[in-house]
Amino acid sequence: MSTSRPIRVTFLTFYYEAWDALAGVYELMRADARFDVRVVAISRRLTGEAGFDDAAGVSAFFDRLGIEHQVNADLAGLFDGAAPDYIFVNYPWQRNYAPQYRPDALAAVARIAYVPYFSLPLVQEPVDGVNPSSGFEPIAAHLYTQRMHQVASLVFTQDEFTRDAFALTQRGNTHVHFVGSTKLDQLVADYAAATEVAGVAGGGAAGADAAGADAPSKTLLWAPHHSYSSHWLNFGNFVQIHEDMLHWASEHPDWRVILRPHPFLFGTLIDRKVMPAGELESWLNWWNSLPNTSIDVASSSAQVFAQASHILTDGISYLAEWPLATGRSPIFLEHAGHWEFSPLGEVAAATAHKISMIGELDAAIALMGLGFDRVIELAELHAAALPNPGRTAHRIVEVVAADFEAGSDLVDVAAITEIPWELQSNREPLE
Known part of the structure; x- marks a missing residue:
């Protein structure tokens, strides 16, 4: 026509x-x-x-x-x-x-x-x-x-x-x-631009070595998912570990911790009666009172990635998006009983350092500090997700x-x- x-x-x-x-x-x-x-x-x-x-x-x-x-x-x-x-x-x-x-x-x-x-x-x-x-x-x-x-x-x-x-x-x-x-193409491009502005080298699987060398120091991005039940995904750990994360942040004043909640997280916790509204409000007040913690819901994923040296996530998207954008391994706080990964999800999860509790976070960070990114797995994910x-x-x-x-x-x-x-x-x- x-x-x-x-x-x-x-x-x-x-x-x-x-x-x-x-x-x-x-x-x-x-x-x-x-x-x-x-x-x-x-x-x-x-x-x-x-x-x-x-x-x-x-x-x-x-x-x-x-x-x-x-x-x-x-x-x-x-x-x-x-x-x-x-x-x-x-x-x-x-x-x-x-x-x-x-x-x-x-x-x-x-x-x-x-x-x-x-x-x-x-x-x-x-x-x-x-x-x-x-x-x-x-x-x-x-x-x-x-x-x-x-x-x-x-x-x-x-x-x-x-x-x-x-x-x-x-x-x-x-x-x-x-x-x-399109989302991944845009993420990789935006992350490269954001890191250039921030003076951080690298980006993407091909730039893993440079990114790992020059990434922001001691900034942990904490990205909890909103699912909490076997009836839907069951990846979220926020209820189980939010007090542990508050303690970790207070015990690591040399670390900056950025909380990036899933957009549905706080509303779902209250609406589904997973947490009392007063308890969540009290926790948020404590979190915001610490000098080294913050909540970022306004930045794009690329922008918030560019601020961080490490990511801790129990969720789904960032498990693949972080390694594809940054060329670095995520730390995956795995919830027992989460729904099964697809074949592509298994490839993404293989790039991560897996932990089951916040008590294992320091060891995972130390391991990554010794250069133990999962280089082969990162390359496999890049090939599968960005053909x-x-x-x-x-x-x-x-x-x-x-x-x-x-x-x-x-x-x-x-x-x-x-x-x-x-x-x-x-x-x-x-x-």
Whole structure:
């Protein structure tokens, strides 16, 4: 379908913490005469929160980046009265979207293009989606069977295994493209820029030796995950070790400790009654009172990585992202009974120094100080996770251009009869 007008593309997001999944595509399209690009910041309700916010946080984020945007705009008339041709999203969980921006509403306006908000699928899912004792499936069902996946015109995956899983669905996988990870490409590039500004050498697996030599001294990044139960991932250790970490920080005044909580952590702890609100508030007051501790929820992952010499994480994404960006091994505080790693997750976990309690942290740091980064494992992860480093966003742009030229139709949402993952039994309700 040849046309003289630019392709109208909207980047729609509330999950600005993962804007790096879309940033490279946005920058390329913004500089490409084939595209007319608009950005829309929308309200969100994260897990554990009672209602939707006013989008002030995501709007402020775009302001800091100097990205022109609209807030909670009417998409149907966004382009001087015309609708977009494509709406890019980086987040599939529809319960966190206001109703007017949920998948069916978006698909009625334009072609949805979904780029995953996370870097890599590192964990397997229980076969029945609920009970880990039933065994695990190789590709988690929520990675390809949510409503956003079902009604997207274009889906971009970071690995061939997820692309192949889409073939099992009603629509198949002709609309699914294995392109690599925009998030990881952006992370590696941003980390290199952040370390250059900070005067830190290296970055990425190829620069591991330099990065290890010149990284900031004695700064520990502590990144706890929000999962806490065998019903969902079960990686988080915050409740078990938060007092131990407070003690460790107080006993190591020569160390700077940056707490980087998962965005859902504190809200989920209270909402799910894992910790009393008063206990968490008291702990946070103690943490913030120490001279060598801080909490960073504003910096990008690359920026906070560039401030640290070591990372302690019990979570998932940073277990792969830290070694890919920095070329250094993470310290993995492994929670007994966590859900099984995917094959790619096993590769990522192999790069780490594993500990089971904070009492083992000093020994792990000492071992790394002797140069015991897992060099072979780091190289294997780099090869598996970055098959086409630095080119993922370019590939996405060309797929969109080709799809528009071919004149693809909007998805007929009424024809999709499969029950989406989030509406199956034992899932969280939309409201």
